[in-house]
Amino acid sequence: MSVTPSHIIEYLYCPRFTYFEYVLCIPQYEERHYKVEKGRQIHDHKLEQNKDYLRKRIGVVEKYCDLYQTNDLLRGKVDEVLLLNNGTMAPLDYKFAKFEDRIYETYRTQLECYAVLIEANFHKKVEKGYLVYTRSANKLVEVPIDEQAKSVIRQICKAINDVIEKNIFPKATKYKQRCVGCTYRNICMK
Numbered sequence: 001m002s003v004t005p006s007h008i009i010e011y012l013y014c015p016r017f018t019y020f021e022y023v024l025c026i027p028q029y030e031e032r033h034y035k036v037e038k039g040r041q042i043h044d045h046k047l048e049q050n051k052d053y054l055r056k057r058i059g060v061v062e063k064y065c066d067l068y069q070t071n072d073l074l075r076g077k078v079d080e081v082l083l084l085n086n087g088t089m090a091p092l093d094y095k096f097a098k099f100e101d102r103i104y105e106t107y108r109t110q111l112e113c114y115a116v117l118i119e120a121n122f123h124k125k126v127e128k129g130y131l132v133y134t135r136s137a138n139k140l141v142e143v144p145i146d147e148q149a150k151s152v153i154r155q156i157c158k159a160i161n162d163v164i165e166k167n168i169f170p171k172a173t174k175y176k177q178r179c180v181g182c183t184y185r186n187i188c189m190k
Contacts, residue, residue, distance in 0.1 A: 015170035
């Protein structure tokens with residue numbers, strides 16, 4: 001089964017998310033947050049607004065917008081897939097967020113997932129990705145992506161599939177503070 005970047009981010013937060021949601025089929029029932037909805041609106045607006053815009057300053061020679069990709073491990077929609085003038089490619093993702101001088105691990109993980117997808121589908125190397133922070137005047141931030149990071153993403157995909165296919169009840173997160181607001185805290189046996 002192919003997984004999404006969201007599956008991976010949930011698994012990294014706590015592996016038991018995967019078990020409760022995809023083995024026991026207990027939905028999270030999370031309401032859509034304002035930032036998620038607003039982010040989707042901004043995302044759609046940016047894609048329409050930037051349809052023909054090539055970021056030549058970073059060496060973009062061609063781009064593909066809102067591209068759904070899949071392989072045997074992963075699936076997902078990349079905001080922009082960029083072909084760079086050195087022959088490599090890079091994912092670009094819009095974030096409805098302010099840049100705060102650091103890159104959140106969830107954003108980095110998402111770009112690493114997209115890198116794996118791009119390499120599998122385009123057969124071109126991905127060495128970096130880009131984030132556009134729409135609440136910081138569309139600040140563009142480059143994020144390096146190395147081979148080890150892509151390897152870890154592939155390993156996590158396999159671990160998620162093991163949980164689902166083999167009904168494995170994984171260990172809970174070691175960060176107990178994460179349990180406080182968890183949807184599954186009442187049924188999770190720590």
